Amino acid sequence: MRREYNTRQKREMLKFLQDRRLQHFSVDEVVAEMQDRGEKIGRTTVYRFLELLTEQGNVRKYQNAQGITQYQHVEDVSSCDDHFHMMCKNCGNLIHVDCELMHSMAEHLFAAHGFMLDPRDTILKGLCEKCREGGEEAEDHGAHWHKECHHCV
Structure with a gap:
């Protein structure tokens, strides 16, 4: 059984999501913001975390007009x-x-x-x-x- 860790990176990403509730963003935007905050984080880490939150229903995922995957933190699963x-x-x-x-x-x-x-x-x-x-x-x-x-x- 795989254990989920509550790392500083995850806490920082959750803060990013809460600050941008109902806004739309890409993996690259999260990575850039984390790096601006001095957080060393890889694209794969961000992607996996957003995918996990998508599976849990806390994040919605869609493709924008340019074909870039966008995410939206919804917190309340029924908000959309x-x-x-x-x-x-x-x-x-x-x-x-x-x-x-x-x-x-x-x-x-x-x-x-x-x-x-x-x-x-x-x-x-x-x-x-x-x-x-x-x-x-x-x-x-x-x-x-x-x-x-x-x-x-």
Whole structure:
């Protein structure tokens, strides 16, 4: 049986996570912050610790628009359970959305199509307000509908 140690490095990483509750960060950002604090810590150590916390439900993990793995310390496992997420394809910003229309859409998908949408794993991609105002253009992939819904028309 492997023993878990409460090392100074882990305590420092936990402090980093608590200071950035509900913010998003990469392994490299944690390593850089730890090094700025004078903590000698390897990328692998940070990765393994974040993966452990992800398995325990204390950290959420996702890919940003650039394909970089991002983490979010949620502390309360249910803090992301009831809202949806939007990600800007330009800057990678992840936005939490608690919108009645989205909840209605999820209810519709279940009632009309038998599909249960999981908000925790749902990320809508597009352009955030800041990037749109900055003149960024969204890629136009066109609409691709695979099945028409008589409830939606």
